Amino acid sequence: MENKTNCVEVVRKQKQAGKWVLISFVLLWFFVLIIFPLIGIVRETFKNAISVITSSLSSTASTHAFWLTILITFVAVVINTIFGTIMAIVFAKQNFKGKLFLESLIDLPFAVSPIVAGFMFVILFGPGGWIGSWFYSMNIKIIYALPGMIIATLFVTLPFVAKEIIPVLREFGIEQDEAALILGASQWQIFWKVTLPSIRWGLAYGVTLTIARSIGEFGAVLVVSGSIINKTQTATLRIHDQFTDLNYAGAFSAALILALISFIILNLIQYAQKRKKRI
Amino acid sequence: MSGIMVKNITKKFGDFIAVNNVSFDVKEGELAALLGPSGSGKSTLLRIIAGLENPDMGQIFLTGKDVTPLRTQKRNVGFVFQHYALFKHMTVEKNIAFGLEIQKKDKKEIKQKVEELIDLVKLNGYNKHYPSQLSGGQRQRVALARALATEPKVLLLDEPFGSLDAKVRKNLAQWIRDLHNRVNVTSVFVTHDQNEAIEISDKIIVINRGKVEQIGNATDVYEHPKSKFVASFVGNVNVINANIKKNHIVITGTKEKIQFKEKTEINFQNIVLLIRPEDIIVKDNSTEDTVPCIINGIYYRGSFYEVDLKVGTNNVKSLVPKEDFFKFEWRKGTKVYIRFRKFKIFEASEGHKKVHEMLKQLGYIE
Ligand SMILES: Nc1ncnc2c1ncn2[C@@H]1O[C@H](COP(=O)(O)OP(=O)(O)OP(=O)(O)O)[C@@H](O)[C@H]1O
Ligand SMILES: [Mg+2]
Numbered sequence: 001m002e003n004k005t006n007c008v009e010v011v012r013k014q015k016q017a018g019k020w021v022l023i024s025f026v027l028l029w030f031f032v033l034i035i036f037p038l039i040g041i042v043r044e045t046f047k048n049a050i051s052v053i054t055s056s057l058s059s060t061a062s063t064h065a066f067w068l069t070i071l072i073t074f075v076a077v078v079i080n081t082i083f084g085t086i087m088a089i090v091f092a093k094q095n096f097k098g099k100l101f102l103e104s105l106i107d108l109p110f111a112v113s114p115i116v117a118g119f120m121f122v123i124l125f126g127p128g129g130w131i132g133s134w135f136y137s138m139n140i141k142i143i144y145a146l147p148g149m150i151i152a153t154l155f156v157t158l159p160f161v162a163k164e165i166i167p168v169l170r171e172f173g174i175e176q177d178e179a180a181l182i183l184g185a186s187q188w189q190i191f192w193k194v195t196l197p198s199i200r201w202g203l204a205y206g207v208t209l210t211i212a213r214s215i216g217e218f219g220a221v222l223v224v225s226g227s228i229i230n231k232t233q234t235a236t237l238r239i240h241d242q243f244t245d246l247n248y249a250g251a252f253s254a255a256l257i258l259a260l261i262s263f264i265i266l267n268l269i270q271y272a273q274k275r276k277k278r279i
Numbered sequence: 280m281s282g283i284m285v286k287n288i289t290k291k292f293g294d295f296i297a298v299n300n301v302s303f304d305v306k307e308g309e310l311a312a313l314l315g316p317s318g319s320g321k322s323t324l325l326r327i328i329a330g331l332e333n334p335d336m337g338q339i340f341l342t343g344k345d346v347t348p349l350r351t352q353k354r355n356v357g358f359v360f361q362h363y364a365l366f367k368h369m370t371v372e373k374n375i376a377f378g379l380e381i382q383k384k385d386k387k388e389i390k391q392k393v394e395e396l397i398d399l400v401k402l403n404g405y406n407k408h409y410p411s412q413l414s415g416g417q418r419q420r421v422a423l424a425r426a427l428a429t430e431p432k433v434l435l436l437d438e439p440f441g442s443l444d445a446k447v448r449k450n451l452a453q454w455i456r457d458l459h460n461r462v463n464v465t466s467v468f469v470t471h472d473q474n475e476a477i478e479i480s481d482k483i484i485v486i487n488r489g490k491v492e493q494i495g496n497a498t499d500v501y502e503h504p505k506s507k508f509v510a511s512f513v514g515n516v517n518v519i520n521a522n523i524k525k526n527h528i529v530i531t532g533t534k535e536k537i538q539f540k541e542k543t544e545i546n547f548q549n550i551v552l553l554i555r556p557e558d559i560i561v562k563d564n565s566t567e568d569t570v571p572c573i574i575n576g577i578y579y580r581g582s583f584y585e586v587d588l589k590v591g592t593n594n595v596k597s598l599v600p601k602e603d604f605f606k607f608e609w610r611k612g613t614k615v616y617i618r619f620r621k622f623k624i625f626e627a628s629e630g631h632k633k634v635h636e637m638l639k640q641l642g643y644i645e
Contacts, residue, residue, distance in 0.1 A: 175364035178331055181351045182358045183378035183429065193377075197368040 041259055045252040056242075056250035057257070064230050065238035065254075072146075072221075072234065073214040076153045080210050084161025085203065089195070091162070092169035093177075109158050117155050118223025121148060125224075144226040149234070152220040157210045164206035165199050172198050205272040212265045215258065281342045282307040282465045283328065283433055288337035290323055290489075297323045298334070299489040305467055305482065307342075310459045312476035313469045315486040316512065321469040322361075324486070325435050328467070330354050342432050342465075357426030357434040357464070361441050363418045365410040371421050372397065372406040378429040396424040399458070416447045423455075427462065434459075436468035440475065452479050473513045477501065485509050507625040510553045517554045517595040520627065523547035528624075532591025535570040537619070549627040558620040559597035561586060563607050569616035574609055588617065 045053060056062065091103050109117065125132040125142040135142055142148045176198070180190045196203075218236045225232035227241060235258060242251040283305040290298040298320045305311040313321045326332040328339055330351035338347045346354050366374050372393050379389045397403060400420035410418055419439060426434060439455065440448040456479040459466055470476050476483050477497040485492040485500060485508075493505045504510035511518065520531040524546055527536040562569060575594065576587040584599045586609070597617065609615065 172367075175360055175362060176366055178351075179358070179360060179364040179366070179425075180377070180381075181331070182329060182356065183425070184352045184355075184381045185377075186352065189381060194366060 038259060041252055041256050044248065045256045048249040048253075052249045053253040056247070057253050059250075061229050061233065062238060062250065062254060065233045065235045066257075068146075068149075068233065069215055069235040072149055072153050073211055075150050076157055076214045077207055077210050079154060080157055080161045081203065081207060084158075084206060085165060085199075087162040088165035088169055088199075092166050093174060106159050106162055109156050114152075114156055114217065114219030114221075115223055118152055118220040121152055121155070121220075121224050125151070143224055144228065144232060146232070148224040149221050149232060152224045153214050153217055156217055156220050157213045160209040160213065161203065161206035164202045164209070168199050168202040169195075201272055201275040204275070205269060208265055208269045208272055212262060212269070215261060215265075281432075282309065283311075283467065284340035285324070285328065286338045286340065288324065288327055288334045288339070290320075290327060290332065290334050297489050298327065300337075301486065301489070301491050302337075303484050303491060303494050305465055307465050308463065309481045310456065310466045310468070310479065311482040311484060312480035313467055313484050313486065314471065314473060314476045314513070316471055319486050320489040321471075321486060322437055325358075325437050325467065325469055328433075329356050329358050329435055331358075355429065355431050355433075357429070357431035359419075359422045359426050359434070359436040359439050361438040361469075363410070363422040365418055365421055365425070367410055370407050370409055371402060371413070374410070374421055375424045375428050377425060382429065392428060396428055399427075400424045415443050416451060419443065419451065423458075427464075432464060434464045434466040436466065438469050438471070440470075440472075448475075455479065477513075483513075485513065487512070504553070504623065507551065507553060510623060510625075515556055515596070517552075517556060517559065517593075519552040519554065519590065519593045519595060521550055521552055523550060523624075528552065530570060530591050530593065532593065533570065535591070537568065537570065547626075551625050551627045552619070552622045553625060554595070554619050554622040556585070556596045556598040558622065559588075559595060560618045560620055561588070561597050561599055561603070561609075562616045562618060565616045566618070569618045571614060571616050574611055574613045574615060576611060577609065588615070590617070 087106070091099065091106075112120075122129070122143050124130055125135065125148055127133065127136050127143070129143075132142055140147070142151070176194050177190050180194050185193065216236060217234075218240070221234055222237055222240075225234070225237065227233050227237040229241070233241065235254060239251050239254045239258070242248075242254070285304065286302050288298055288301045289296065301320075301324060303311075313324065315321050323332060327334050328341075330339075330346070330349060330353075334347070338345055340346065341354060341356065366377065369377070375393045375396050376389050379392060384392075393406075397406060400423055402417060402420055402424070405413065405417065410421065413421065423436075423439075436455075440451055443451065452475055455468075468480070477500075480497070482494065482496055483500045484494050487508050493500055493509045495503075500509060500513050504513065510516050521528050522531065523529075528550075529536055530552075565571065570590055572588045572590040572595075574586060575589050578585040578587075580598075583601060584604045586597045586599050588595050588597060595617075607615075
């Protein structure tokens with residue numbers, strides 16, 4: 001009897017020990033990859049006098065860069081929300097030839113390196129490019145200008161909204177739509193009263209991912225924008241620029257702000273995800 | 280005629296014929312059961328009536344009007360889905376109000392109607408609950424209330440009790456029967472449970488592989504099945520292989536003969552006798568219309584005994600009332616005699632009524 005309890009005790013202790021080894025491993029990993037770098041940014045930023053930080057943040061180049069990032073993000077979110085939702089509804093509810101192939105293409109932006117994507121757009125929309133030459137003849141600049149940057153951002157964020165909603169829609173099936181149909185609702189009413197409320201948290205999640213990615217995008221935007229100060233330089237490009245210019249105060253303070261934004265977005269993501277699961 | 284009329288409806292999915300030239304009608308105020316095994320096309324038929332599916336051929340008439348070209352929204356039918364299909368993000372009262380809100384009814388009117396319906400389906404106090412907070416039976420009642428809110432003339436229910444446990448199911452079935460008598464509506468409900476169909480419907484439409492096998496009330500379908508399929512699908516039935524030789528039936532594997540009333544000169548190979556367990560009478564002694572057999576097993580079934588018997592190469596089941604059972608000392612291996620109170624003859628392979636009808640017309644059997 002006593003022996004038995006001893007045995008149980010030993011097994012329990014071993015299990016406990018195993019658990020703590022795993023937890024410490026995860027903690028270590030987090031520290032190396034996440035916490036230390038964050039602390040690093042904060043420390044480096046505040047090594048400088050507050051006046052240096054504020055002046056470097058309030059320089060016209062910096063404010064312009066932040067405003068540009070916000071503008072691009074806003075446009076990307078609006079377009080992605082509309083087209084992503086339409087795309088998701090088409091893929092989840094419609095049947096047509098080539099659907100599987102098209103759907104597999106949604107993942108392409110994940111697979112292609114952003115830099116490569118950027119070059120693709122330069123080739124396509126550049127002055128000598130296939131579509132670009134036409135736009136140039138109309139006096140519309142795409143590459144090294146805002147349109148190109150928006151297109152590049154749209155490309156890298158394309159999957160987020162659609163990918164989040166498709167499984168939600170599939171899971172919901174069409175029974176609720178049919179129930180609404182029988183009760184006399186038009187397609188338009190079904191979308192607003194039935195479909196949208198059921199996907200709203202998935203959509204919110206997709207939108208937050210889009211925001212995060214748009215703010216953070218570097219590679220693709222770098223290639224298509226040319227990173228021209230006060231013109232086509234976004235926040236991430238600005239950080240890079242200052243960093244290579246050895247202007248650490250500016251780079252770190254801007255980086256800190258981006259890190260803060262990411263932190264807020266992370267919390268929004270988690271909230272949306274929780275709500276999505278609950279519904 | 281008002282009510283529902285289904286006329287020569289055919290529906291194909293690719294090469295597969297899901298509904299094959301089906302016609303039937305349901306009179307105003309009737310509650311009809313669409314009974315058939317899984318995959319027989321019941322749901323498809325119901326969806327065609329509601330306009331959720333377009334037929335390849337045929338017409339649907341609701342309350343005397345040809346609605347075949349009408350869209351679902353314009354047909355004003357109530358539909359209760361097998362898995363309820365409640366709006367998950369809406370409360371009970373919002374779910375019920377949905378149809379009325381679409382019709383842009385007056386707010387006060389909607390509120391009153393919703394209260395009435397909640398009362399009718401006995402969900403008082405659950406107004407603000409979400410579907411996920413309700414039991415299966417409660418969800419089913421919300422679905423019903425939602426379907427009735429717009430006062431449809433036609434109510435379609437797809438396996439309304441399918442996913443409920445036996446007891447709830449029985450109560451709800453009876454309750455729907457009562458409800459149906461109270462509200463003025465013509466209903467069709469889909470089921471693959473023959474007892475449900477027999478218990479609550481005015482009319483049973485038996486379908487199999489997309490085709491109507493028989494239409495009739497419960498007694499018709501149970502007592503006078505028109506095909507081997509109906510006989511075996513509706514209720515329990517024994518299938519005994521036999522041949523007809525001149526003026527009697529010979530059960531396969533025996534030398535025993537069942538005499539016809541009159542002499543005949545017909546021969547039939549490979550027929551089957553279909554006999555309900557309660558129509559096999561087990562006796563202690565032989566008479567001229569009995570067949571000897573051996574008891575294979577005896578099972579207590581509460582109000583009666585179920586007795587397994589071996590007749591030639593056939594196994595059959597008989598239901599024996601308790602008092603009969605206690606008169607004799609039967610046990611496994613006892614030799615007894617059985618008499619068939621009533622049976623149907625079908626061709627073994629084709630399974631249609633030809634043989635029986637023929638013999639009946641000739642007056643050899645009843
Ligand atoms: N949209 C569809 N596409 C292809 N085949 C279908 C479709 N809907 C139904 N079928 C086929 O039609 C047949 C009848 O289906 P239906 O759902 O009407 O059967 P059911 O009698 O309701 O069966 P159950 O009792 O299992 O619900 C099935 O074989 C099914 O596979
Ligand atoms: Mg079905």
